[in-house]
Amino acid sequence: MPQSETQPTEQPPWRRALPYLAVYGAVVVLALVAFGPGLYERWLIACVDDPKAPFCGFILDVVGIDSAQIPASPFSTGALGVGRFPQTSLHVLNEGDFAGLTCPDLRLMRNEIYARHGHIFVSPDMRDHFAAQPWYTPQVADATGLLTPVEKENIALVMKHEMQSKCR
Numbered sequence: 001m002p003q004s005e006t007q008p009t010e011q012p013p014w015r016r017a018l019p020y021l022a023v024y025g026a027v028v029v030l031a032l033v034a035f036g037p038g039l040y041e042r043w044l045i046a047c048v049d050d051p052k053a054p055f056c057g058f059i060l061d062v063v064g065i066d067s068a069q070i071p072a073s074p075f076s077t078g079a080l081g082v083g084r085f086p087q088t089s090l091h092v093l094n095e096g097d098f099a100g101l102t103c104p105d106l107r108l109m110r111n112e113i114y115a116r117h118g119h120i121f122v123s124p125d126m127r128d129h130f131a132a133q134p135w136y137t138p139q140v141a142d143a144t145g146l147l148t149p150v151e152k153e154n155i156a157l158v159m160k161h162e163m164q165s166k167c168r
Helices: 013-035 039-049 056-063 103-116 124-131 149-164
Strands: none
Touching: 103 124, 103 149
16 A cells, blocks of 8 residues: 655744744843833833834833823923923932922922923912923823833932921
């Protein structure tokens, strides 16, 4: 009896892609390890600030954010580095940044961070103060979701100093 010859079957496309997916997964894991656990948050914040940046469409789609619904960020219009306390958005504050500040200074310092993101203030004094600033554009009722990790840490530090100074 003749033996039947078996022809090799072609692999489905997903099987051919497995080695590439494994390499891609390894690269992603290495990037997360190398750049820290906050990498995803930094990418997301960057994409909220500039939805037209490369890969941002994909990242925003993954988390379910419609880029058309994102209000313009002051960071994309040059509000970074403005105000009386620009360092609050640029780097984590140190004790020297608080030297000689009064309770009203601390309150202004804290609220200026929110103002850079277009927070709409309820208190009349803050609303009037920031309305007089050429860089301020009221846009959102709550800018908390737009804050960077540095700004969140600085708000906590300012609040700690406000408590220590018995401002609140």
